Amino acid sequence: MLDDRNKQVLLAIIDSYINKPEPVGSRFVQKRYSFNFSPATIRNIMADLEDLGFLNQPHASAGRIPTDKGYRFYVDSLLDNNASFGQDNDLCDQINRFSVKMESIRNNVDEMFLEVSHTLSTISNYIGIAFPPRHEKMTLNKIDLIRYKSSQVAAILITDEGVIKNRMLTVDPRLTQNDLNRITDYLNSEYSGCYIDEIKGDLLKKLSHEKILWDQMIEKAIRICEDAISFAADDFFISGLYDAMNLPDFSDISRLKEIARAIKDKHLIFNLLHDLADTGGIQVLIGNENQAQEFRNLSIVASTYKEGDRPMGVIAIIGPTRMNYPRAICMVDNIARCISDTLKRTSP
Amino acid sequence: MLDDRNKQVLLAIIDSYINKPEPVGSRFVQKRYSFNFSPATIRNIMADLEDLGFLNQPHASAGRIPTDKGYRFYVDSLLDNNASFGQDNDLCDQINRFSVKMESIRNNVDEMFLEVSHTLSTISNYIGIAFPPRHEKMTLNKIDLIRYKSSQVAAILITDEGVIKNRMLTVDPRLTQNDLNRITDYLNSEYSGCYIDEIKGDLLKKLSHEKILWDQMIEKAIRICEDAISFAADDFFISGLYDAMNLPDFSDISRLKEIARAIKDKHLIFNLLHDLADTGGIQVLIGNENQAQEFRNLSIVASTYKEGDRPMGVIAIIGPTRMNYPRAICMVDNIARCISDTLKRTSP
DNA sequence: TATTAGCACTCTCATGAGGAGAGTGCTAAT
């Protein structure tokens, strides 16, 4: 589609624009990237690239800036030859420091992922987002019911990953502590070690198979357990709006409002990133590749961390479409790996 | 200090400026507030008020704007005759709706206070902050220890307010489940119904009185309990930065960065508001009355909610010094009462 | 003596002209 020379020029222009958000002129490109053909030739190439939709001209006598399609081309060619990653010493240092920090707080999942979102944003200067492991993807270690008041019971659920979830349930006040103990014994023997989402499925199946004669206590146990594992949507951490304010991309107030609006609604981000959770690997969404209107001028670089082969959760950064993609991708990728490693060491 | 007429003019100017952030001229004040003396007289008064430090002139031929001292005078005279509150029907409606909402989620403290911060910000268009009950101010209902792995135990602490706190502890792996049960029995019999901060004090006392011969198990219990109730600093909810962006006060980017910087650091806000927690009642901090540099151009309206006579936590709004103080004070006051009521109904 | 009308003065803000600077597209030469 693009011959090699056009490709080189396109990548050069995008590289330049990523480093300095100013329309890139033909003369500048020729000198800065030492092309051995003249600015006039580059102008011709630029005109072609504009016709193809890779570049844009803010006004008739300005240089060119990349379009979303241009960025997409750039990112794809980055991902093709990923040899270029990890040469940034400063970045490596910061990721190493992060790794040490993670080790020291690995017994507190919330603290860990707060730190992740923090690190993502401070290293990148964009917005950092970190989803703790989705509870459906974790395995049940133990469930416990603690009577609180006559008709209220605290359901405590501990996963093998060491995450504690709790919830207050309203129950039949006639249930004795003894009953509660029998219920938890049953649930633990039945479901310990199972994935939460599998438990959910199993419970639904059991409840729908009405033919089976129920031990009344077991039915109660199942209904309680169903309540107990129905937590609110996973919460997640997001940080760095303040730092992002200092980017030249958001120096004008309407752009700033755009990004603030985009991250204001946690549901929106949740839906956007939740879908990525099962896919795994680095994923880049550029500008209007995002479904949500609010993200039309923003890019997302996301990855999943895993336990073994199972994707557990998502981390991401959100920034302007004029993002330093090589750095962002390298960073998100490495931090995701780092989380996977920490989780692995936590398990045994 | 100020004669009645000067006072009227000052209040009028501030009232006008709060409604529209434009320097207030003498002619405008005279017409708008129907004073029966001429603009020229008002100009003289204004000059006096400026000499006294209540007003400021952005430039030689502009109207006047209030100084922090001016706002302080305004707020003090508001608080003196609080008869003027609660006439805003729209505000009443919104607070009533809030009250109903609170009722429906009163069994989940976190959800409640997220809603509080949300409501504070949407009603006021400023930044809303809500501290859930400080855990030291709550009373222990029950403590429970659940073995997780050989050397790890989940400590579950339930307060009489229905708040569940949890924490993962590292313990001597030789402790059996039976030992754990004995420990919790001891702790519950000893401390059930006590305030968390009292428990803390008592534990420290017991540990320092080394003369007493300890039952080894009790010592272990005490040490574990000490760990279990040492939670991280209370977290709190903050919302509304996006909405605040639409205020004319933050239409220029540097002002916007100021407020973003102020609320970026949770520790800073925590320290600022934590001190207010024990005082109770409406508290207003205007501009440079705030100790923290970051808040020099912002105002805080805060209040505490209580259970009985005991202050439990703080709610607040943060906005520009040009704040609609009557509305803000009325709102914060009523919402704090509303929370107190909801908590009271939750208890039995 | 306190208040007010009148007026010159000051400052901001919006508008438009003019010129420098950057970069283009086109044409003709290589």
Added chain:
DNA sequence: ATTAGCACTCTCCTCATGAGAGTGCTAATA
């Protein structure tokens, strides 16, 4: 096919101008 040359276009900065708003001061008034 590439390039040098050049006219052209567009932005941005600066400066001058004038309208508008509001003041402070002075002299007249009740």
